[in-house]
Amino acid sequence: xxxxxxxxxxxxxxxxxxxxxxxxxxxxxxxxxxxxxxxxxxxxxxxxxxxxxxxxxxxxxxxxxxxxxxxxxxxxxxxxxxxxxxxxxxxxxxxxxxxxxxxxxxxxxxxxxxxxxxxxxxxxxxxxx
Numbered sequence: 001x002x003x004x005x006x007x008x009x010x011x012x013x014x015x016x017x018x019x020x021x022x023x024x025x026x027x028x029x030x031x032x033x034x035x036x037x038x039x040x041x042x043x044x045x046x047x048x049x050x051x052x053x054x055x056x057x058x059x060x061x062x063x064x065x066x067x068x069x070x071x072x073x074x075x076x077x078x079x080x081x082x083x084x085x086x087x088x089x090x091x092x093x094x095x096x097x098x099x100x101x102x103x104x105x106x107x108x109x110x111x112x113x114x115x116x117x118x119x120x121x122x123x124x125x126x127x128x129x
Contacts, residue, residue, distance in 0.1 A: 005122065011061040012118050018056065019049035020110060027106070038095075038102060039088055046087060050080040062126035072125060079120035083113040 027045030030036040036044070054076045058064045066072050087109040094105035 008061055008122065009118055012057060012121070013114070015053055015056040015061055016114050016117070019053040022052050023049035023110070024103075024106070039091075042088060042091065042106065043084060046080070046084050050077060053080075057121065057126070062121075064126055066126075075125040076121060079117060079125060082120070083117050086116055087113045 023045040025045070026048045027041050030041035030044050031038055034041075054073055057076075058069075058072070064072065087106075090109035090112060091102070091105045094100040094108060095102050098105075100108075
């Protein structure tokens with residue numbers, strides 16, 4: 001990993017950490033207060049974090065000047081939706097099958113999906129590969 005990629009990964013991690021608060025906060029609100037199904041609550045929190053993460057990563061992490069914001073956001077969203085499928089799959093395996101606490105399973109899933117999302121956005125969304 002070169003210095004540029006490492007620096008971007010660290011920034012991506014900071015943005016992702018802020019996204020964790022958005023994700024977990026919205027998930028908690030939807031699951032515990034609104035009483036949505038845990039997977040719908042998880043998906044809602046995840047997608048709210050996607051929007052905030054896109055904006056912060058575009059501006060701060062990748063310094064993107066791409067005028068095709070909607071096309072770039074579509075790529076970011078596609079990578080994130082794949083990440084969401086991975087996220088829900090890990091939660092299902094750990095929580096439903098392994099009987100791990102939902103929020104612990106979500107934390108593990110978030111860590112795995114962070115690696116996927118960085119790679120996908122570094123190579124596909126913000127570098128045009």
